[in-house]
Amino acid sequence: MADVLRLLRSVLVSLRLTVVLLAMSIVLVFWATLDQVHLGVWGVQQKFFHAFLVFIHLGGLVVPVYPGGYVLGLLLLANLIAAHLFRLRLTWRKLGIWLAHGGLILLLVGELVSGLVQRDYMMRLDEGETKSYAESNRDYELAVVDATDPNFDDVVAIPTALLARDAAIQNPKLPFKVVPKGYFPNSDVQMRASVPNAPASPATAGMGPMLAITPLALDYSEDAHNSPAAYVELVGPAGSLGTFALVDSTRLPNPQSFSFAGRTFKLFLRPARRYQPFSLTLEKFSHDVYAGTDIPKNFSSKVRLNPPDAPSREFLIFMNNPLRFGGLTFYQASYVPGDTTADEHTTILQVVRNPSWLVPYIACAAITLGLVIQFLLHLAGFAKRRAA
């Protein structure tokens, strides 16, 4: 056992391991760059970097062939930490190296945490509109909304990942079970009447029987929009209420509604929402151009931030000047074009939740400071030798 530990230790602290891991990282980046043609940025991130292993399709099998970004990053991290513990002594003369390497470790950990916990959303606002939620770029949810009360909606939001698992979903807020009968991350939807050879639909309720849903492969290209669809059966204590076909609400926004147990419910398959305890109102969107041209000069959104326990206040969001509030960062991301810039009244903000956003700044500062200290120590030593 002691031998194994010693061997493990000698491998972990070895500089050769560092070089091998760096070389493997270069290969990973190169491979991912080539594959970006097929998968786009997001697809490549998921397949190569935000993954423990890289899988390829071989015949009908999916086999792991290469370590992913998480494995290489974690091994580099372990290598760096082990090298410090067992090879470097903590002395004043090594302070620069410790600081620089500490910054590097922080950078690696920060990237790992970002990759795992960062979430991106979009918030679309028309002038005068107030919203307290942002919507996911890619993740969808089945929202079962109890709309009985005239003043509020009770929402049960079920991530589509659960619809893909084929296990019945029960929630104390719902008087029925939601039983997934099929989930398609990307699909095409047509009227059944126009697809004569469409297979029989499992849908029995709502508009489902009239729709023909064709599953499609996920499209990873950058400007693609994957449009999910699902079949779900609702089962009450006395039996089935019917099987509904749910279609991406960005394609078919009106919900399917029904009454059960004296309550009115609505079903949406919509981009996953993230509500926050404050709201934003878009007061004015501006798209400035250079005089006499159509060349954009500036995009900005004047918003009113309405916190629950403080007076509302105005904030101007423009490029490189995001609004940071409540753990979220709101960037100016896009807008809905009009015939002229005066017709543009809708902004699109990118909303990012990244608890570790400060880490890269701290890490870079530590690395810089470490390198400066190390350089000065060397310079002082050199100057002393010259003087002697």
Added chain:
Amino acid sequence: MATRFPLLATAALGLLLAGCGDDRVVTYRVPKERDPDLPGMAAAGAGQSTNGGGSAAPSLPPGHPAVDGAGAGRPGEAMATMANTAVPTADGAPLSWPAPAGWTPRAAGPMRKGSFTVPGPAGDSDLSITAFPGDVGGELANVNRWRGQIGMTPLAPGELDASVRHLAVGGLDLVYAALLPEGDARVKGILGAMVPFGGGTWFFKLSGPKGSLQANQEAFLAFLRGIKAP
């Protein structure tokens, strides 16, 4: 022991973070939200986007530098999500309608069957013609959806009949609602009609300033009476 600590700590951190999934059911209560509008409300003619690809129309224009922040290359995709994707509309032989003089036809876009700008004394109104499968929730739900869009309170089931008119137009039974809220001529209103046809429901919705809608109400009714089934 000292050897194992960093390894274990690193592995534990990795496993801990890998477990940070969002795959759980969440429940919450929110103030009443109006239903999302039918896609006909989206600006027409903004460009085409089809499922599984195609360029989403609205995004930063050519020459505009990438915006700050992670995932900065995604605004186009975000728009594909939110603004202008293809919608399953009612298929089959379409209804036809007249094109009144003075109304400016606009590109229909992917979600509309037809689109006009209708001038009026208090400003232009927007006429959208859309069609969707099934009854889209029924007459009451659709009238209440329109009422919600302009801040009017929803009707109770018993109040619907007194609030709509039925127009018999060439074998079609149009349900017509004039939704003109209290307020001055600039307040937003809707003149809307819906008709079941070909397994779907067709919507003719004129929305704009109340003053313009009042001035154009007879012209809109004449337009509705010109609708023809094939």
